[in-house]
Amino acid sequence: MPKNIYESAAYEASSLDGCYWPGTCEMPATPALAGEAQVDAAVIGAGFTGLSAALHLARAGMSVAVLDRHGPGWGASGRNGGFACIGGSKLDRAAMIRAHGRGARAAWCHAERAAIDTVARLQAELDIDLDRHSEGEVMLAHSPRAMAALRAEAEATGAEYGVRAEILPPGALAERGMRAEGVHGGMHLPLGFALNPRKYAAGLTRGAQAAGAAVHGGSPVTRIRREGAGYRLETPGGSLRAGRLLLATNGYASDDLPGWMRARYLPVQSSVMVTRVLDAAELAAQGWTSDLMAYDSRHLLHYFRLLPGGRFLFGMRGGIRWTPEAHEAVRRRMRADFAAMFPAWAEVETPFFWSGLANLTRNLVPYIGPLGDWPGAVAAFGYHGNGVAMASWSGQQAAELLLGRRPVLPEFVARPPARFELGPLRRLALGGAYLWYGLQDRR
Numbered sequence: 001m002p003k004n005i006y007e008s009a010a011y012e013a014s015s016l017d018g019c020y021w022p023g024t025c026e027m028p029a030t031p032a033l034a035g036e037a038q039v040d041a042a043v044i045g046a047g048f049t050g051l052s053a054a055l056h057l058a059r060a061g062m063s064v065a066v067l068d069r070h071g072p073g074w075g076a077s078g079r080n081g082g083f084a085c086i087g088g089s090k091l092d093r094a095a096m097i098r099a100h101g102r103g104a105r106a107a108w109c110h111a112e113r114a115a116i117d118t119v120a121r122l123q124a125e126l127d128i129d130l131d132r133h134s135e136g137e138v139m140l141a142h143s144p145r146a147m148a149a150l151r152a153e154a155e156a157t158g159a160e161y162g163v164r165a166e167i168l169p170p171g172a173l174a175e176r177g178m179r180a181e182g183v184h185g186g187m188h189l190p191l192g193f194a195l196n197p198r199k200y201a202a203g204l205t206r207g208a209q210a211a212g213a214a215v216h217g218g219s220p221v222t223r224i225r226r227e228g229a230g231y232r233l234e235t236p237g238g239s240l241r242a243g244r245l246l247l248a249t250n251g252y253a254s255d256d257l258p259g260w261m262r263a264r265y266l267p268v269q270s271s272v273m274v275t276r277v278l279d280a281a282e283l284a285a286q287g288w289t290s291d292l293m294a295y296d297s298r299h300l301l302h303y304f305r306l307l308p309g310g311r312f313l314f315g316m317r318g319g320i321r322w323t324p325e326a327h328e329a330v331r332r333r334m335r336a337d338f339a340a341m342f343p344a345w346a347e348v349e350t351p352f353f354w355s356g357l358a359n360l361t362r363n364l365v366p367y368i369g370p371l372g373d374w375p376g377a378v379a380a381f382g383y384h385g386n387g388v389a390m391a392s393w394s395g396q397q398a399a400e401l402l403l404g405r406r407p408v409l410p411e412f413v414a415r416p417p418a419r420f421e422l423g424p425l426r427r428l429a430l431g432g433a434y435l436w437y438g439l440q441d442r443r
């Protein structure tokens, strides 16, 4: 049994039940690993990190095999909100500068932009139909205090990314079709776009396969053994020998695969619901007709967007346990928050509701670097709930490391994350953190 830190149901195929995205696109066939195989590089995990790495490794001429417990995009990558945006760290600007200096902050902002560009480039190169929309994103202030902070920070925020951040008072939001209750204005940052994450995962899988990578679903890696100068990975149906290794399991990681991972990551649940199709009159009644993706300024934030075709997607943090009762409690809380922000839709059916695991690190920044002291082995994880773009970019950087090149990474991203306190019980600390942030959000 792998040492996962949530209830086993979180890791079973059925944990994707209720998700809207699987009905929107077919995944390419990815047969399970069968028998013995040998490659230059093995990748564990077929999310955006692993698929992007596999694509770039294969293009560089390596033979590559990707192994996933279930299949491409089964983890967070195929079930997220589809915001390809800046983010990936939980350190805000001031804290990052205090901890790491202005140079590292500038390198990080550069990486965030490069991450969005990576998604746009891959979409173009692989010709993926992503149901793309939204020119940038909007942050909505949930309190007058938050609005004052947005105003004070807008110029500096824009300058850091080389764009103009536009402040939108409540009247301007309503004029642009973004009317929600309890909102005190917002800021539009013309960076990033929204996409269908499953179509993106499918497109990356096809791209990696076309470049020569083998992608195996239904292939949980149960054991990694060092063998000579390389590694042997065991799955129920096969055995893969590889000279190099990338661990790309993010929130679905195990504490013992390998032992170096123990307590270096903290999976957190995020939950999403999607409404039935709303007609033009219903959209007008609420005053939300914009195709811009948006989130609010709470620590425990809500994220939402009107999907092409008229459904509305609404997401927020999930629970601490992975049980039907805990999910039902989250679903009820989401419905209440949704009704409070979008009262005209309070009774609208939401036939889709699901949860998944994102991932935090103790250092509050992602990690891309050596897997302990194993030669030729790399791990990339910890995007703090913002991995659509950041995981795509990190996979490419991990590939660079495996190719023996030197990617230009913000210095702190290459520093192995410290271990969380409380070991296998570390997720219980989230209860206290959520309580604290919930209180902060009332200010």
Ligand SMILES: Cc1cc2nc3c(=O)[nH]c(=O)nc-3n(C[C@H](O)[C@H](O)[C@H](O)COP(=O)(O)OP(=O)(O)OC[C@H]3O[C@@H](n4cnc5c(N)ncnc54)[C@H](O)[C@@H]3O)c2cc1C
Pocket (backbone or CB within 6 Å): 044, 045, 046, 047, 048, 049, 050, 067, 068, 069, 070, 071, 072, 073, 074, 075, 076, 077, 078, 079, 080, 081, 082, 083, 084, 085, 219, 220, 221, 222, 248, 249, 250, 251, 252, 253, 254, 257, 269, 270, 271, 272, 315, 354, 355, 356, 357, 358, 359, 380, 381, 383, 384, 385, 386, 387, 388, 389, 390, 391
């Ligand atoms: C509900 C939700 C909403 C989100 N919304 C957004 C958003 O709108 N924008 C954004 O930027 N980010 C969002 N995120 C975060 C984002 O989805 C992740 O950061 C990103 O997808 C991580 O990609 P990954 O490839 O590193 O990991 P994952 O996509 O989680 O993939 C890890 C894979 O590893 C596999 N695996 C694990 N162990 C093994 C093993 N032993 N053997 C074989 N395979 C294994 C799993 O099956 C899984 O497929 C959201 C996350 C969630 C859960």
